[in-house]
Amino acid sequence: MGVAGKVALITGGCGGLGKAFAEVLLKRGAMVCLVDLNSKQGEEVQQQFSKTYGKSVVFKQCDVSDKQSLEDTFKFTKNTFGRLDIVGNNAGIGDEENWEKQIAVNLTAVVRGTYLGLDYMRKDKGGNGGVIINTASMAGMIPLFTGPVYTATKHGVVGLSRAVGSDARFPQQQVRCNALCPSFTDTNILKNFDGEGTLNAISRVIVRGTGVMQPSIVAEAFLRLVEDETLNGEVMRVTSQKGIDFKKYPRAETLKLPPEMISKL
Numbered sequence: 001m002g003v004a005g006k007v008a009l010i011t012g013g014c015g016g017l018g019k020a021f022a023e024v025l026l027k028r029g030a031m032v033c034l035v036d037l038n039s040k041q042g043e044e045v046q047q048q049f050s051k052t053y054g055k056s057v058v059f060k061q062c063d064v065s066d067k068q069s070l071e072d073t074f075k076f077t078k079n080t081f082g083r084l085d086i087v088g089n090n091a092g093i094g095d096e097e098n099w100e101k102q103i104a105v106n107l108t109a110v111v112r113g114t115y116l117g118l119d120y121m122r123k124d125k126g127g128n129g130g131v132i133i134n135t136a137s138m139a140g141m142i143p144l145f146t147g148p149v150y151t152a153t154k155h156g157v158v159g160l161s162r163a164v165g166s167d168a169r170f171p172q173q174q175v176r177c178n179a180l181c182p183s184f185t186d187t188n189i190l191k192n193f194d195g196e197g198t199l200n201a202i203s204r205v206i207v208r209g210t211g212v213m214q215p216s217i218v219a220e221a222f223l224r225l226v227e228d229e230t231l232n233g234e235v236m237r238v239t240s241q242k243g244i245d246f247k248k249y250p251r252a253e254t255l256k257l258p259p260e261m262i263s264k265l
């Protein structure tokens with residue numbers, strides 16, 4: 001997909017990774033709705049980007065775990081820019097103590113954002129086709145024992161993205177869906193490990209041993225998932241050791257369904 005002239009909605013768009021995703025798209029001529037819980041940071045980032053990208057960037061305050069708020073945000077983006085082509089379900093938190101909230105933000109909201117993305121972009125429902133990129137994590141494949149519920153949510157995001165990305169209705173819908181799995185990246189989320197306690201100390205050791213990437217590296221990977229039309233249902237890893245590569249899974253069998261069955265789905 002060519003990015004120039006396209007419209008993107010990025011949740012967690014004012015944090016470390018989401019801001020980098022937004023910037024890489026703006027640089028290539030897209031219009032972006034930055035979606036974030038933090039309105040102070042949101043207005044600052046929007047003002048900062050507006051100096052270079054003018055009216056191509058807007059900010060919408062939204063708690064992605066609030067159904068109505070997320071629905072309003074999709075409507076706002078479409079009403080503001082007239083179309084929607086790229087959805088980055090990226091907002092996420094690390095909070096094992098408040099694990100119900102972690103599931104609501106990291107998984108439930110990603111499910112809702114994926115379905116809303118499909119509703120708005122499906123060609124067979126009046127959209128232009130498009131791409132959904134769900135930010136999972138290396139913890140979507142490798143267990144992070146200091147964060148069991150974080151691990152569960154990210155495994156969920158990987159499974160969701162693979163299933164939606166192997167939908168037999170793709171020829172009619174023309175919406176791709178992929179999971180992006182970065183390893184540790186230099187953003188505020190790593191500050192969760194700054195506190196006291198053995199689990200935080202272990203997490204800091206794991207982070208030091210694994211290495212920490214810059215958000216711009218992950219943004220290049222995000223851009224590839226947007227631009228490369230052959231990528232659908234993929235799980236892209238980004239690590240400081242290997243750069244970009246893809247986790248290989250057996251392909252889903254749905255694409256072999258007879259057309260008369262698919263038309264009834």
Ligand SMILES: NC(=O)c1ccc[n+]([C@@H]2O[C@H](COP(=O)([O-])OP(=O)(O)OC[C@H]3O[C@@H](n4cnc5c(N)ncnc54)[C@H](O)[C@@H]3O)[C@@H](O)[C@H]2O)c1
Pocket residue numbers: 011012013014015016017018035036037038062063064065090091092093105135136137138181182183184185186187188189190
């Ligand atoms: N940084 C890493 O090491 C790393 C590695 C793998 C995956 N991830 C994932 O990347 C994504 C982005 O995280 P980040 O590293 O940029 O962290 P970050 O803390 O810098 O950014 C997260 C952003 O999401 C926003 N947010 C939090 N809760 C929200 C809510 N309920 N509604 C709307 N916005 C909300 C925050 O205000 C913040 O701007 C997350 O899903 C995270 O799990 C991060």
